[in-house]
Amino acid sequence: MYQNYKPERSLTIPFKELYFTKGNNVIKQGNSTLVYVLIAVGILLLISALFNYINLSVALAGKRAKEMAIRSTLGESKSRIRWRYIGESILFMAVCLGLALLLAKALEPMFNRYVAGDVGLEVAVTPVYLGIYVLFVILIGLVSGLFPAWMTSRYNPVEVIKGEQRRQTKTMLSKVFIIVQNVITVALISMVLVMELQYHHLMNMPLGVDMDGLYYISSGPVGKDVLAAKPYVDKMGTSNGYPGREQMTITPTIDDQKVNVAVLSCDEDAFDLFGFDIIKNYGTPMLESLWFTESAASVFSLDEDNPSVPSQFSYFWDDAHIGGIIKDFAVKGPAELEGNDMGVVSVEKLESNSDVVIKLNRLDSEVRSELREIARQESIRITGDEEFMDMYGYIPELIEKSMESTRNFISVIEIFMILATLISLLGLVAISAYYAGMQTKSIAVRKVFGGSVATETARSVKEYMVLVGIAIIIGIPIAVFLAERYLRQFWYRIDGYGWVFVVAAIIALLISFLAVLWQTLKAAKTNPAVELKKE
Numbered sequence: 001m002y003q004n005y006k007p008e009r010s011l012t013i014p015f016k017e018l019y020f021t022k023g024n025n026v027i028k029q030g031n032s033t034l035v036y037v038l039i040a041v042g043i044l045l046l047i048s049a050l051f052n053y054i055n056l057s058v059a060l061a062g063k064r065a066k067e068m069a070i071r072s073t074l075g076e077s078k079s080r081i082r083w084r085y086i087g088e089s090i091l092f093m094a095v096c097l098g099l100a101l102l103l104a105k106a107l108e109p110m111f112n113r114y115v116a117g118d119v120g121l122e123v124a125v126t127p128v129y130l131g132i133y134v135l136f137v138i139l140i141g142l143v144s145g146l147f148p149a150w151m152t153s154r155y156n157p158v159e160v161i162k163g164e165q166r167r168q169t170k171t172m173l174s175k176v177f178i179i180v181q182n183v184i185t186v187a188l189i190s191m192v193l194v195m196e197l198q199y200h201h202l203m204n205m206p207l208g209v210d211m212d213g214l215y216y217i218s219s220g221p222v223g224k225d226v227l228a229a230k231p232y233v234d235k236m237g238t239s240n241g242y243p244g245r246e247q248m249t250i251t252p253t254i255d256d257q258k259v260n261v262a263v264l265s266c267d268e269d270a271f272d273l274f275g276f277d278i279i280k281n282y283g284t285p286m287l288e289s290l291w292f293t294e295s296a297a298s299v300f301s302l303d304e305d306n307p308s309v310p311s312q313f314s315y316f317w318d319d320a321h322i323g324g325i326i327k328d329f330a331v332k333g334p335a336e337l338e339g340n341d342m343g344v345v346s347v348e349k350l351e352s353n354s355d356v357v358i359k360l361n362r363l364d365s366e367v368r369s370e371l372r373e374i375a376r377q378e379s380i381r382i383t384g385d386e387e388f389m390d391m392y393g394y395i396p397e398l399i400e401k402s403m404e405s406t407r408n409f410i411s412v413i414e415i416f417m418i419l420a421t422l423i424s425l426l427g428l429v430a431i432s433a434y435y436a437g438m439q440t441k442s443i444a445v446r447k448v449f450g451g452s453v454a455t456e457t458a459r460s461v462k463e464y465m466v467l468v469g470i471a472i473i474i475g476i477p478i479a480v481f482l483a484e485r486y487l488r489q490f491w492y493r494i495d496g497y498g499w500v501f502v503v504a505a506i507i508a509l510l511i512s513f514l515a516v517l518w519q520t521l522k523a524a525k526t527n528p529a530v531e532l533k534k535e
Contacts, residue, residue, distance in 0.1 A: 037409070041416045044184050048420060050144050051177040052427040057089075057148035058174060082149035089145025093137045113408075174431065178464070179471045181424040182508060186475030187482065188417035190504040194483040194497060195410045201494045202403060208329030209243045210275030214395045215358040216242055217375045224356060226374055232367050235359040237270025238350045242357065244399040246332045247343070252312035259299055260338070262331035265346045270357045276345065277327035282307065286347050289323030295342040297325050313344075323347060333402035337491045355392070363394060425515050432464060432516040460520035461513065468512040472505045479504065 071081060216239075217227075227233055241247045247262040266274070268286045279294060290309060292302060300310045307322040331343040360367065375392050379385070391398075443456050479501055487493045 033409075038412065041188075041413070045416060045419055045423065046140075048181050048184055048423045050140070051181055052423055052430075053089075053092075053144045054147055055174050055177045055427060056430050057085075057144070085149035086142060086145040089148075090138055090141030093141040093144070097133065097137055175467055178427065178431065178467050179474070181420075181427055182468050182471030182512065183475040183478065185417075185420050185424045185511075186472055186504055186508045187479045188413070188420050189507055190476070190479030190501050191482055191486065192410070192414050192417045193500045193504060194479075194486065194494075195413060197494050197497055197500065198487060198490060199403070199406060199410055202334035202406070202490070202492060203400065205330065205334045205492050207244050207399075208277065208327055211242075211244070211395045211399075213360050213363070214242070214273060215360055215363070215371060215393065216395050216398060217356050217358060217371060217378075217392045227356065227358060230370070232360055232362050233358055234361050235269060235273060237267055237273050237357045238354045239264070239266035239270040239357045240350065240354055241265070242395055242398075243274060243329045243331070243343075244333060244395070245402065246336060252310075254299060254312070260341055261296060262341060262343045263346055264331070264343060265348060265350060266357070267350055268347055271345065271347050273357050273359050276329065279325045279327060280304065281324040282322060284321050284323055286323060287349065288317075288320050289347045290317060290320050291323045291326050291345040291347065293326055293328045293343045295328050296344055299342060317346065320346070333399065334492060335403055335406050335490065339491045341491075357395075368394075421511060425511060428464065428512055428515040429519065432460075432519045457517070457521050461516055464512060464516045465509065468509055472508060475508075476501050476505065 213234075224236065227236060241264050243264065247264045249260055249262050251258045251260055253259075271286070271291075276291065278291075290313065292300065300312070302310075302322065302325070304325075309317060309320050309322060313320070326345065329343060330337060331341050332338075358371075372393075393401075443460075446456060483497070483500075
């Protein structure tokens with residue numbers, strides 16, 4: 001760590017924490033937030049899927065009640081009936097685990113693209129891992145099978161034969177499961193909408209400079225000569241970075257408090273190409289001049305009439321002078337900006353192997369190909385490999401690329417949102433189909449006494465919409481809390497996004513309405529004469 005450009009202290013980081021340490025420039029850096037979110041949302045999806053399984057098992061228990069009643073009358077004990085259900089559940093989970101491992105292996109390349117890593121799925125066949133797999137299957141199988149088994153064992157064989165168990169199948173727990181699933185769906189839909197808005201907000205953030213037509217390339221003396229002869233190059237400058245990319249940051253102390261100052265070093269041509277908005281020009285020579293942003297000038301209390309280089313800068317810039325004051329510009333990528341960031345531009349003569357900023361008069365596929373080949377050759381000549389090639393390109397695209405981790409994070413959440421919605425949708429369709437079938441007789445009776453398809457459909461759909469409404473009332477406050485926590489990490493963030501939660505509620509209602517409408521409408525259209533003859 002450096003303070004006032006001098007070594008201040010060193011940091012010791014455990015190797016196991018290095019991958020997720022902010023500011024790690026040694027190895028590829030991971031996103032711990034993404035990992036924790038993946039785990040949390042994955043657990044929520046597993047719980048939601050278990051709710052579906054339990055809900056459907058309880059519903060189907062009514063259809064299987066006669067089978068279990070016959071087994072009971074033939075002498076099979078209730079405990080054995082319970083274990084029969086639990087055994088079926090464990091077997092089902094074992095099959096699901098096998099299919100899940102195959103699916104995970106197939107989706108491994110896509111997952112690695114999102115996390116920008118190389119995570120390999122290896123199924124270890126060792127006693128320890130096999131024991132973990134078996135324990136996992138048994139645990140999930142028990143959790144998902146216990147309640148249906150308990151429900152089935154409660155049925156009285158006599159009541160089952162009379163058909164009285166039907167009125168017991170609509171348990172309060174089934175409604176709770178539907179509500180919980182929709183709470184997860186509403187929260188995830190809301191979060192996806194908020195994240196998308198924030199992402200586009202960051203992408204449209206004013207940088208405070210003019211980047212149009214600027215290309216950033218790794219080059220040395222040979223490359224500069226080649227570039228100068230190209231007809232598509234209007235002007236070139238030398239720089240060690242560009243606005244919108246994290247610069248060399250120093251932490252001088254002012255009034256016993258450290259401040260972060262990003263220093264962008266460039267030559268006179270690059271300074272002109274970046275198009276900084278000059279507030280005050282002191283008319284001093286450009287070479288060896290320091291240009292303070294308005295924020296930096298205020299923090300360091302520059303004398304506007306007779307400015308001098310602050311003492312905190314004298315260690316590296318002892319011969320420098322103040323060139324002027326410029327408007328604030330983005331000293332980091334949009335997602336990394338903090339409220340206390342400020343910038344200083346140092347106009348100096350850079351080393352011959354510094355990077356090049358090019359003003360292009362056109363940028364087509366041919367130009368892109370030529371520039372990349374020049375950068376590749378120069379990178380190999382200077383560094384010996386192409387490892388840092390991805391750091392160079394059209395500057396607006398490089399800034400967009402710096403948002404790749406944020407974009408991938410949102411994409412992962414979108415996938416989970418779709419999965420959660422599908423799970424909820426399938427659960428609603430299946431449950432509504434089952435209960436619609438159970439209600440066909442009562443619907444037929446009401447239609448005989450004047451009921452219509454519309455009134456019967458509305459009656460059935462209303463019950464599910466009430467459950468979804470309760471889920472929205474619970475889910476929206478949760479979504480608001482999560483959205484505030486998510487946006488807190490960004491300095492440049494959206495506001496006035498309350499309408500997002502209204503849209504999320506409407507989407508959830510619409511999806512649920514369409515999910516249950518199909519089956520309830522089918523039951524409502526049943527011919528009363530045909531249905532009543534079945535009894």
